[in-house]
Amino acid sequence: GAVVSQHPSRVICKSGTSVKIECRSLDFQATTMFWYRQFPKKSLMLMATSNEGSKATYEQGVEKDKFLINHASLTLSTLTVTSAHPEDSSFYICSARSNANTEAFFGQGTRLTVV
Amino acid sequence: DAKTTQPPSMDCAEGRAANLPCNHSTISGNEYVYWYRQIHSQGPQYIIHGLKNNETNEMASLIITEDRKSSTLILPHATLRDTAVYYCIVRVLYNTDKLIFGTGTRLQVFP
Numbered sequence: 001g002a003v004v005s006q007h008p009s010r011v012i013c014k015s016g017t018s019v020k021i022e023c024r025s026l027d028f029q030a031t032t033m034f035w036y037r038q039f040p041k042k043s044l045m046l047m048a049t050s051n052e053g054s055k056a057t058y059e060q061g062v063e064k065d066k067f068l069i070n071h072a073s074l075t076l077s078t079l080t081v082t083s084a085h086p087e088d089s090s091f092y093i094c095s096a097r098s099n100a101n102t103e104a105f106f107g108q109g110t111r112l113t114v115v
Numbered sequence: 116d117a118k119t120t121q122p123p124s125m126d127c128a129e130g131r132a133a134n135l136p137c138n139h140s141t142i143s144g145n146e147y148v149y150w151y152r153q154i155h156s157q158g159p160q161y162i163i164h165g166l167k168n169n170e171t172n173e174m175a176s177l178i179i180t181e182d183r184k185s186s187t188l189i190l191p192h193a194t195l196r197d198t199a200v201y202y203c204i205v206r207v208l209y210n211t212d213k214l215i216f217g218t219g220t221r222l223q224v225f226p
Contacts, residue, residue, distance in 0.1 A: 044159070095158075095159075109158045
């Protein structure tokens with residue numbers, strides 16, 4: 001299947017700082033990328049959907065000014081957690097799909113710990 | 116959005132078939148059934164999807180009932196590496212084509 005790579009896989013940051021997570025589709029053009037958050041022993045919760053060149057569409061209850069999403073190219077989307085707090089500590093996962101197939105492929109996830 | 120119902124957990128002996136059920140009684144005619152799995156601390160992995168016909172690939176088989184209100188994912192010869200949370204998802208066919216995850220079934224394969 002297609003490969004989606006996230007970077008970094010783990011990050012620890014101090015409260016009040018911002019963290020950027022990258023999601024890259026390595027062997028296909030991702031017209032749509034999705035960002036999820038997963039708390040321990042819980043299911044994935046969709047945060048936002050981004051289409052290349054457009055503003056992201058956020059799910060209800062997700063603060064767009066806190067979770068900045070940029071999808072500037074067909075192979076890269078970034079999620080920036082601004083002014084991070086300990087409650088933002090979570091597993092963040094991206095997925096990507098193209099118009100050429102119907103599956104969505106997922107990155108390996110990023111474990112964010114805010115101290 | 117059509118919702119899915121799955122048992123929270125199942126056990127399966129190594130080498131035996133694992134049959135994971137999913138109910139999606141409110142599925143609409145143009146919605147697909149997708150299955151993903153998530154091994155601990157990794158991103159989900161696509162397994163298989165179908166509309167109304169049974170499907171098979173190198174990983175699993177998907178059996179969808181004629182009324183499409185339920186489906187079963189079959190792992191024909193489960194291995195320890197198949198231990199994971201399995202998600203049955205109905206694909207929302209709107210502009211954003213987003214996947215909404217339910218709680219899934221935690222499959223434990225034991226020796």
